Amino acid sequence: xxxxxxxxxxxxxxxxCRRGELAYQVPAGGGQPIFYxxxxxxxxxxxxxxxxxxxxxxxxxxxTTLARKGEAPYNVxxxxxxxxxxxxxxxxxxxxxxxxxxxxxxxxxxxxxxxxPPYPVFRPxxxxxxx
Amino acid sequence: xxxxxxxxxxxxxxxxxxxxxxxxxxxxxxxxMGQAAARALEDCGLALGDVDAAFxxxxxxxxxxxxxxxxxxxxxxxxxxxxxxxxxxLSHLAHAQAAIEAGFCEVALIAYGSTQRSAGRSNAAPQExxxxxxxxxxxxxxxxxxxxxSRHMHEFGTTREQLATVAVxxxxxxxxxxxxxxxxxxSIADVLASxxxxxxxxxxDCCLVTDGGGALVVTSAERAQRLRKKPAxxxxxxxxxxxxxxxxxxxxxxxxxxxxxxxxxGMAGLAPxxxxxxxxxxxxxxxxxLFLEDLGFCAKGDGGRFIEGGRIAPGGELPVNTNGGGLSYxxxxxxxxxxxxxxxxxxxxECGERNVANCxxxxxxxxxxxxxxxxTVLLGSPATV
Numbered sequence: 342x343x344x345x346x347x348x349x350x351x352x353x354x355x356x357x358c359r360r361g362e363l364a365y366q367v368p369a370g371g372g373q374p375i376f377y378x379x380x381x382x383x384x385x386x387x388x389x390x391x392x393x394x395x396x397x398x399x400x401x402x403x404x405t406t407l408a409r410k411g412e413a414p415y416n417v418x419x420x421x422x423x424x425x426x427x428x429x430x431x432x433x434x435x436x437x438x439x440x441x442x443x444x445x446x447x448x449x450x451x452x453x454x455x456x457x458p459p460y461p462v463f464r465p466x467x468x469x470x471x472x
Numbered sequence: 473x474x475x476x477x478x479x480x481x482x483x484x485x486x487x488x489x490x491x492x493x494x495x496x497x498x499x500x501x502x503x504x505m506g507q508a509a510a511r512a513l514e515d516c517g518l519a520l521g522d523v524d525a526a527f528x529x530x531x532x533x534x535x536x537x538x539x540x541x542x543x544x545x546x547x548x549x550x551x552x553x554x555x556x557x558x559x560x561x562l563s564h565l566a567h568a569q570a571a572i573e574a575g576f577c578e579v580a581l582i583a584y585g586s587t588q589r590s591a592g593r594s595n596a597a598p599q600e601x602x603x604x605x606x607x608x609x610x611x612x613x614x615x616x617x618x619x620x621x622s623r624h625m626h627e628f629g630t631t632r633e634q635l636a637t638v639a640v641x642x643x644x645x646x647x648x649x650x651x652x653x654x655x656x657x658x659s660i661a662d663v664l665a666s667x668x669x670x671x672x673x674x675x676x677d678c679c680l681v682t683d684g685g686g687a688l689v690v691t692s693a694e695r696a697q698r699l700r701k702k703p704a705x706x707x708x709x710x711x712x713x714x715x716x717x718x719x720x721x722x723x724x725x726x727x728x729x730x731x732x733x734x735x736x737x738g739m740a741g742l743a744p745x746x747x748x749x750x751x752x753x754x755x756x757x758x759x760x761x762l763f764l765e766d767l768g769f770c771a772k773g774d775g776g777r778f779i780e781g782g783r784i785a786p787g788g789e790l791p792v793n794t795n796g797g798g799l800s801y802x803x804x805x806x807x808x809x810x811x812x813x814x815x816x817x818x819x820x821x822e823c824g825e826r827n828v829a830n831c832x833x834x835x836x837x838x839x840x841x842x843x844x845x846x847x848t849v850l851l852g853s854p855a856t857v
Contacts, residue, residue, distance in 0.1 A: 351603060376604075377602065377604045377719075377720075402623070402724075403619040403620070403622045403623045403626075403724055404619070404622050405615060405618035405619050405621075405622055405670045405671050405672075406668075406670070406671040407609070407610070407611055407615060407669075407670050408667070408668055408669065408670070409609075409611065415609070417608050417609075417610050417615055417619070417670075418619075419619055419718070419719060419724075427719060428604065428719055429604065429605045429608055429610065429717075429718070429719040430608060431608045438671065442622065442623070442626040443626075453607065457607070460607040
């Protein structure tokens with residue numbers, strides 16, 4: 342009988358993506374939220390980690406616009422989720438150069454490429470509920 | 473601060489570049505490592521038979537230390553292929569110092585070679601992209617540096633003009649270096665008008681893509697004094713890492729240079745005000761700003777203002793990247809070794825019109841990955857030991 346874990350952190354994360362959920366981890370005893378998902382908490386080394394689903398609201402921490410030859414420019418940003426973790430993503434629904442540091446954003450899932458799972462992007466969030 | 477017992481225990485005695493820029497068709501990274509190694513040994517008058525430790529890093533070779541040793545036909549008993557990106561060679565120097573001090577070896581050869589221009593960048597340096605970053609198609613490494621620049625501009629008001637000043641200063645130094653790739657003057661307006669790669673970085677805010685290589689020969693202070701040229705003593709070293717991927721960088725405006733610099737200055741018993749010349753890995757214009765801050769030449773956030781008015785250009789108070797840097801001299805992919813080669817030559821007085829007067833203390837600083845690893849070295853003339 343194998344002593345290996347049956348599920349990888351990546352597999353659990355992707356399973357949540359398929360359900361339109363942005364998942365992250367927290368140490369069981371409390372502490373700094375963890376992203377990217379892994380088997381051991383950074384800094385403390387704790388192995389007892391729990392999964393959570395983010396409400397998907399965050400703030401743009403850093404942003405740039407990429408210009409690849411022959412393609413329309415697109416946004417790449419670092420997003421700080423309100424729960425306290427940071428991830429790379431793309432802000433859509435506004436021109437790439439209109440994305441500003443401090444902008445409030447809300448997660449949305451888009452289809453992945455060939456053979457790839459859905460993945461989270463962000464759209465400008467309007468507190469009145471309109472987007 | 474009291475200097476440590478490691479201060480001045482070893483010296484760099486031989487330095488050399490390989491062919492640079494665009495090399496002959498069919499040249500390999502091993503050819504360039506071998507060429508540079510042979511020249512570095514000739515530089516100090518030592519022979520292949522004297523080398524008992526080998527260090528190398530490369531992006532095109534899996535086990536570059538082994539390629540280096542096979543090419544030269546040597547069988548050293550101390551091997552180190554530490555690979556932390558462009559800072560690797562400064563780390564190799566620190567490790568060589570420790571090994572020589574401990575008596576595990578006597579003469580260390582450190583080498584690098586790359587044909588990334590000839591081979592094509594995507595062939596030469598395939599980027600490992602995290603599954604959590606890949607869907608967003610970042611162009612690495614430039615995207616990470618652009619994100620860091622966006623944060624520095626937001627927090628401290630750093631401007632595109634200030635970043636462009638870094639490129640302009642590097643070009644001015646390059647025009648005094650016969651080995652430099654770039655031969656034409658560059659203005660701030662030129663930089664701002666260049667094609668944008670990843671906002672706010674234009675192509676002129678980014679390092680060159682060239683071929684090239686280099687080598688260093690390191691030995692004990694005692695042996696160095698018996699060789700033909702003025703030794704460049706290793707006064708202090710330091711290395712550290714804060715992350716691998718930019719999404720994991722704790723603070724986009726603070727690098728591990730804070731730690732590597734602190735350790736190097738501490739070991740040397742010196743402060744930034746003692747530095748006569750600084751060779752700082754300028755993969756992108758934002759790097760020079762960040763490292764001048766983190767190494768303590770100015771306060772955090774003041775880097776943009778610090779470099780204005782020609783302070784780091786020829787004739788300025790703090791000469792930086794006197795060879796023209798990665799921005800204007802050469803950049804084969806992992807630049808760190810060139811910071812040490814130029815620092816040694818400045819101390820020896822071999823830099824001709826670009827030599828800093830009375831150069832006793834030279835700082836070399838390397839960066840790796842996406843601001844991920846940092847390594848700092850302080851070198852001193854015989855007057856400092």
